[in-house]
Amino acid sequence: MDNLKQAYEELGLPENASREDIEKAFEILLKKSRSRQSAPDSSTDPEADEYEKKLRAYKLIIKAEDQRKIAEMSEQRFSKWGKFAGTAEKVDDFFRLYKARVIIGLIAVVVLIFGINAYIDHREEQKRLAALPPIDLSITMVGNFMTDEHNGGTPGLEKAMTAQFPNFKRLSLEMLFLPGQGEGGMAGTDVAYQQKALAVIATSSPDIYITDKSSFNWLVGGSAFLSLDKEAAGELKALLPEGAKVMGKTDEDTEEHVYGIDVTNSSLFSQLPLAKKEVIISLRGDTKNKEKALELIKGYLKSLPAAAK
Structure with missing residues (x-):
């Protein structure tokens, strides 16, 4: 029974x-x-x-x-x-019992595919960079600058700057947007931009910094720039109009030195797809391409209105 x-x-x-x-x-x-x-x-x-x-x-x-x-x-x-009811029930039971494992398996497949694609993209990017000519100058723009997205954004600006100097085959450009500081100081979002810029500056070594006045004043105190006193009195002197030298003091040296060259009114610079207020070119203190950096400064100085007179 x-x-x-x-x-x-x-x-x-x-x-x-x-x-x-x-x-x-x-x-x-x-x-x-x-x-x-x-x-x-x-x-x-x-x-x-x-x-x-x-x-x-x-x-x-x-x-x-x-x-x-x-x-x-x-x-x-x-x-x-109908006649497939038994099969359908078995499939349903399988997914009900092994749902977690199936989901984990699908996630693993997606991650694997993403990883493979990322690896392929990385390899392609490495090949692209390897095919490019060596960098003549690396430039970091810090300040209230905005590229023209209709003209290629930062890569478009990089290409346009390179084209202005026949002796250069390639310029490397990095943009760090930093809003200008008003009388009331920086707002919360502006401080976030400044912190990001500071992190990039601390971990990169460009040959040249291009800044606006506000960003120049922020960076000069930290001894980021190379003194251009000797160059301003020598090879750049004939090209420097009144007011083009930008003076500054560092935290370690209270005496003023030339740390920047103002090329805001350069007609050559104005041709670039870039929105700007002031344009100050400074050399990084440990630049390894000083001669090429000075060549770039000279190019923009020659197109200043005062230099044409």
């Missing part, structure tokens, strides 16, 4: 008994149990084992009923698949 059939017999029910009949039988069982527990000698009641048997029988029947209902619902759910 199977366990389920025996369970029905324990409760005195036929195997086709309804759920309502099963629950009624259990309620009668509970009432008898409560009456027995309230009796004085309930601890020695010989019917205790019988109650436990019927309780186990009830639980077995209810479990079987729940499983039957689940099976019926599942059959109705997959009936639309």
